[in-house]
Each structure stands twice: as structure tokens, then as C-alpha cells.
Amino acid sequence: MSGKKGRREQQEYEEVEVEVEEIELRRGPWTVEEDTLLIHYIAYHGEGRWNLLARCSGLKRTGKSCRLRWLNYLKPDVKRGNLTPEEQMLILDLHSKWGNRWSKIAQHLPGRTDNEIKNYWRTRVQKHAKQLKIDANSTLFQDAIRRFWMPSLIQKISEQQQQQHQPQQQRPQTEIANHNMMMVEFDEKYNNTSQFVPEGEEGRVLGSAVGGDEVSDWAMMEESLWSLWMNDSIIS
């Protein structure tokens, strides 16, 4: 965030000012050529000073647009692809602490951008709040996340660990212990009432909430479980 304008920079501004005034700015999706131009410019000059970059690089874009394109897409350490269950857990956890502080949350997920996290929240999380007809910012929904969604993610994480270590064999005792340990830690952290899962009973307790395509499984949670929990919440 530099408002500093050195003499050289000022000169650079003036040199391109006249021609830039006549250039019509481009909007919408970036082309491969634009991406290449931006990457090369940053490789040579470094990132930052976005308005100067926009003027000097030959890109017919605003500085803001260049910055966004770089930070959210082109920067080498930007991670692509679906969020892992671990990352989803972290987002749910941090959002419960900080609310819509996307940038702050993103700082704790290396390679993930605030935009991506924001999109995840809006498309996946809020969707379920809508389905349940609950305000996504309500404590009721926060409870739903803590009681059902997060445990199901923990379950997934432990299942992944299991697959990584012993793809075809019986689940080893250590993995079961790990899973149970995570559940206990989770309970302690959130003062949660979700059940400790006895060995061999994991699928029965959380079966409807896990197993298929990530978050959508949660939406398929048994209605009886929901009404039970809803009644409980309302009474207490």
C-alpha cells in the first residue's frame, strides 16, 4: 500500500499519460495473451504498484484488475482444485470466529485466495442454510455446522488417512484411534454434544452424513435426525 511516488515513477507516469488517456480499457475475462503479458511484466518488475503496472505494461486494464488477476489466478503459489476436508474444516472454524473476514481466513490457508473462500462459503455453505431455511449467520446454523458438518469432515479426513496408508486392508487400530482422538478434541474444542464414535460404529452414527460427494452429503442427512436436533435446540 504505497502512496509514495518517487521521481522516477512520476516520470514514468507522465511518459505514458498522454497515450493512456486515449486507450479504452478492456473488461471481462482475461485472454492468454494478457496473462502472458502480466506474468512477464511482474517477472521483470515485481508485483505491486498496480496502476503503474497497468499503464506501463501495455495491458488495457485497470490496476485493480491486474492485481486481482495476479493474486487470484496467476500467482505461482495459488492452489487450484477442490478444497480438501481439512481446508473446509479450517474455513468453518475460522468463519465461526471471525465471520466474513475472508482475507484474514485466507491467510491461514496457504495457496487459497479470499475470493475462493468467499465463493465456497456463498455457494456451498449458504446453500445449505437456505435449504434448511435458516439464516446462515444465525447461531442455529452455527450449531448445525458444529454438530453435523464438522464431524462429517473429521470422519472424511480419517477415512482419507486410512485410504492413504492401507488402501485395501482392514482399518488399522491406529487409524481408529486417530479418528476417535480427533472427535474427542473436536468435542472439547466446541463443547459439542456429538457422540463419541465407538470403534466400528462410525458409519452407523454419521453414515448419512458422509461417504459421497463432500458437502452435498450433508444435505441428505436424515430428516428425523434433523427434527430431533431442531426440537432439542428450540427447547434448550
Add this chain to the structure above:
DNA sequence: AAAAGACCCAACCGCCGCATA
């Protein structure tokens, strides 16, 4: 196979705080 609707995500917009002149 085609139309309609839902979903997803890249990009834009407006606002704010900070630094500088």
C-alpha cells in the same frame, strides 16, 4: 435431444484506511 433451471467462479464495483503532498 433440447430447454430450463441450478450451480459455480472469475471479475467487477464501491467503499475504506493509509500514506503522501
Add this chain to the structure above:
DNA sequence: TTATGCGGCGGTTGGGTCTTT
């Protein structure tokens, strides 16, 4: 002290893609 410019943030949107009917 005030005006200006910039970077950064969160909210919103447009359109491409996927799914359902």
C-alpha cells in the same frame, strides 16, 4: 488540515457449465 491516489477488502454479478426435466 485537507485533498488525492492507491491498495485492499467484502459484496455482488454475469455468463459459462452442469444437471434435471
